[in-house]
Amino acid sequence: MHTTTTRALAAAAALTVGLTLAGCSTSNTDSSADKTSASTSAALKHNDQDVTFTQEMRAHHQQAIEMSDMLLDKGSDVAPDVTSLAKQIKAEQAPEIRTMTGWLKAWGEPTTTSSMSGMDHSSMSGGMMSGGEMDALEKASAADAGKLYLEQMIEHHTSAVDMATTEADEGTNTDAVALAKSIVSSQTKQITQMKDMLASR
Numbered sequence: 001m002h003t004t005t006t007r008a009l010a011a012a013a014a015l016t017v018g019l020t021l022a023g024c025s026t027s028n029t030d031s032s033a034d035k036t037s038a039s040t041s042a043a044l045k046h047n048d049q050d051v052t053f054t055q056e057m058r059a060h061h062q063q064a065i066e067m068s069d070m071l072l073d074k075g076s077d078v079a080p081d082v083t084s085l086a087k088q089i090k091a092e093q094a095p096e097i098r099t100m101t102g103w104l105k106a107w108g109e110p111t112t113t114s115s116m117s118g119m120d121h122s123s124m125s126g127g128m129m130s131g132g133e134m135d136a137l138e139k140a141s142a143a144d145a146g147k148l149y150l151e152q153m154i155e156h157h158t159s160a161v162d163m164a165t166t167e168a169d170e171g172t173n174t175d176a177v178a179l180a181k182s183i184v185s186s187q188t189k190q191i192t193q194m195k196d197m198l199a200s201r
Contacts, residue, residue, distance in 0.1 A: 044107060050176045058097055103176065
């Protein structure tokens, strides 16, 4: 009799502990889910400026990579410091393109707009190289390409800084605004670097 009572009490105690632990586990899971939901909600919050900036900067970055590839394809006759800069620009901007593409998909927005067709100065609020300017870089000799690349990329970066400054002032998505501020900082430094490189030639 005593043994039976002891076993019954032990079983009841084990059940109570199990239910308590289960309750804690459910509470923790709910809390984690709430935090994830809040984080996702914040990431999805955006306005029209965020969309415009992300679409246009994505295309802007793509053209900068195209320009850099054109230069790098000219081989070892291009000045080493210009080659190094082109590689740096590609390394910095390629991941940002992937990031911006992800944002646009999460927001349910297209990665490009119809106004971007042609990708020249008149098709976007941000200055892009025209078809003629891109052709000039592609056809330039290795000896001339370095200087032309620097001149074009200074203009390209200047327009990117203007676009990013507008986003930093008017955007609402925290991630997009943070990227814009980073672009202003990094590309302003590169503009100074490129002007110094041109001056030394």
